Amino acid sequence: MTTTVAAYAAPSAKAPLERTTIERRTVGEHDVLIDIQYAGICHSDIHQAREGWGEAIFPMVPGHEIAGVVSEVGSGVTKFKVGDRVGVGCMVDSCRECEPCRSGREQHCVRGNVQTYNGVGKDGRPTYGGYSQKIVVDEAFTLRIPDGISLDVAAPLLCAGITTYSPLKHWGAGPGKKVAVVGLGGLGHMGVKIAHALGAEVTVLSQSLRKKDDGLKLGADHYYATSDPKTFEELAGTFDVVLSTVSAPLNFGAYLGLLKTGGALVNVGAPEEPISLNLFSLIGGNKTLAGSMIGGIAETQEMLDFCAEHGLGAEIELIEASQVNEAYERVLDSDVRYRFVIDAATI
Numbered sequence: 001m002t003t004t005v006a007a008y009a010a011p012s013a014k015a016p017l018e019r020t021t022i023e024r025r026t027v028g029e030h031d032v033l034i035d036i037q038y039a040g041i042c043h044s045d046i047h048q049a050r051e052g053w054g055e056a057i058f059p060m061v062p063g064h065e066i067a068g069v070v071s072e073v074g075s076g077v078t079k080f081k082v083g084d085r086v087g088v089g090c091m092v093d094s095c096r097e098c099e100p101c102r103s104g105r106e107q108h109c110v111r112g113n114v115q116t117y118n119g120v121g122k123d124g125r126p127t128y129g130g131y132s133q134k135i136v137v138d139e140a141f142t143l144r145i146p147d148g149i150s151l152d153v154a155a156p157l158l159c160a161g162i163t164t165y166s167p168l169k170h171w172g173a174g175p176g177k178k179v180a181v182v183g184l185g186g187l188g189h190m191g192v193k194i195a196h197a198l199g200a201e202v203t204v205l206s207q208s209l210r211k212k213d214d215g216l217k218l219g220a221d222h223y224y225a226t227s228d229p230k231t232f233e234e235l236a237g238t239f240d241v242v243l244s245t246v247s248a249p250l251n252f253g254a255y256l257g258l259l260k261t262g263g264a265l266v267n268v269g270a271p272e273e274p275i276s277l278n279l280f281s282l283i284g285g286n287k288t289l290a291g292s293m294i295g296g297i298a299e300t301q302e303m304l305d306f307c308a309e310h311g312l313g314a315e316i317e318l319i320e321a322s323q324v325n326e327a328y329e330r331v332l333d334s335d336v337r338y339r340f341v342i343d344a345a346t347i
Helices: 043-049 151-158 160-170 186-198 212-218 229-234 252-256 297-310 321-332
Strands: 003-009 018-024 031-040 066-073 085-088 091-093 134-138 178-182 201-206 222-225 239-244 259-267 288-291 316-319 339-343
Touching (some): 003 134, 018 134, 031 085, 066 134, 066 151, 091 134, 151 160, 151 186, 151 339, 160 239, 178 186, 186 201, 186 297, 201 212, 222 229, 316 321, 321 339
Parallel strands (some): 178 201, 178 239, 239 259
Antiparallel strands (some): 003 018, 031 066, 031 134, 031 339, 066 085
């Protein structure tokens, strides 16, 4: 039997989100029913609710940074029990058969992973995300949140945490490496925390010095304003990895110039506009321009365990669900330090 739950949804593209009800599927053999306690607001929620990344499915219930408690399990569930603290990230299923899925990279499923919201499940029905009271998810795509992290600050780790952890690990951030994080927002502040915990020397590159004190407290060793042309002169050839977390187009040639020979500029922010690039910026210095998209389920669990071990959680501003539209505008104005999280009890 399906369950009717309250949620906040965008009824159409660019429309304000409003309170409504949705149907959650019956708990299947391998499903867990999660009472959502907290849901982070990711910039990608805004992109998708406003069709900035292309045609979307409406009504849309955004939210892929979900933390809560298991309230029911299917008869075949072995990973979780009622009362467990769990999370759900950006995907809730995949084909599980292709090479990426079998190697733990479900985010790159050849047939396309099933997104937590603005997707279509294997049952042919649209998926609805975390701005809701409950969600039903297959245990294979449910994460265990360690006891060392409170659920409110853990919620953003399900996207912002893994989105920065995965490329930092892949590109070798650690002792003896110099890492620059472009942008100190919802993604960037976690990038700084994680890169510091991995042992890298961390520099923040932000438009201004407005958040310098914050950046240094979060673990940055250095902080520079990209609005100052001298920054690019002074830091030329400095970094092993530059992690761009911003969703605005950059002068990629200038940022590639900050890399050492063989360095990598890795993008996790996704501008809505195409970019242009002079390829000599890559050819000179054997440099890499790369992208990264979240992480697989096993790596996401690894990230959560790493964050618990190092005492890392997101810096959040807890809001009531009725404030979600105001929060969207404040995200666009960069007026949040550093992640809005919805208290699901207010939905």
